[in-house]
């Protein structure tokens with residue numbers, strides 16, 4: 001895809017777009033929530049559907065001219081149903097956060113109680129952090145992972161639910177490297193008559209491919225982003241049983257949003273179609289394998305992983321044990337200098353701050369899209385180690401940057 005048409009009218013934006021494409025080609029994207037969509041998804045998201053108003057739902061729009069918008073949205077919905085096996089799907093949320101907001105709007109009143117994982121333990125802002133709308137509108141209590149094991153303690157969640165009597169329990173996480181027992185959380189919710197929302201933003205692709213157990217059919221609501229482990233472009237999705245279909249659809253539109261971003265719905269349709277190809281299952285299996293290899297490599301090199309490893313697409317490194325003087329932000333900055341892009345992250349029992357946390361989070365979805373397998377992941381683990389072990393050493397940085405460039409050149413992107 002060329003930016004010549006942008007350049008003809010707007011050189012600075014064309015330059016920035018071209019620079020961003022080059023940045024993605026020449027760096028290793030290891031932010032666990034990122035991925036690289038196909039050119040087909042990019043084209044669908046850049047289509048003329050960006051011009052179309054389609055308030056409402058297929059067959060029941062508030063505007064004329066929606067025949068093709070209907071076709072695209074119906075395809076996205078049907079494909080999502082095939083991928084995740086949900087009875088009802090809404091593909092209109094603008095993002096994962098909007099999807100969560102719609103669920104709250106559908107079943108909660110302001111002041112109602114949310115029980116969710118603490119942000120510093122791997123939860124998400126939209127699960128009720130006090131800087132987020134959810135924290136401002138609702139009465140939020142948090143559960144935590146076990147300080148020793150770094151894992152969810154389902155009995156403690158159930159106890160906390162009994163004590164706080166929430167209206168909804170939120171599961172699904174931003175920085176949790178282990179499989180989630182959805183049934184255990186559902187039981188905790190049933191026990192106190194609460195709803196259960198499973199936010200699978202990070203693991204939508206793993207769940208679709210059977211690489212992580214599915215909460216669909218267990219939790220009342222399943223929400224997600226569509227641009228992380230599922231490569232369907234930026235957006236959100238909500239899945240639920242038929243009994244909640246009207247409440248969810250009404251909450252998304254007209255409750256929260258106006259016109260759906262139909263170009264992004266088209267991206268979702270194309271990306272979901274791609275994920276129905278059996279090759280996607282192989283991809284998702286490789287994502288998990290690659291995270292495991294990366295985690296092993298880092299541990300062999302002396303790093304400490306929260307929970308001692310991973311079952312998913314990400315590893316969470318607690319730097320306090322191996323590198324007590326290095327913060328997650330130090331590591332993130334140094335790694336970006338050599339072309340490895342990941343993020344500093346809080347860790348359970350955080351002793352610093354979210355702006356200057358004690359850990360780093362690294363994911364494998366994007367590298368796996370580029371074709372990285374075990375050998376490359378071992379190499380990436382070693383490169384990360386060399387940088388963090390030698391912070392500020394420009395000779396080491398230059399050597400590592402050269403290896404990163406070789407890896408990128410060997411696994412080209414958007415040619």
Ligand SMILES: Cc1ncc(COP(=O)(O)O)c(C=O)c1O
Nearest residue numbers: 033095096097124173174201225
């Ligand atoms: C668990 C979880 N939920 C929701 C979101 C928000 O997704 P979005 O950025 O699509 O709003 C994220 C983002 O990473 C997330 O990790």
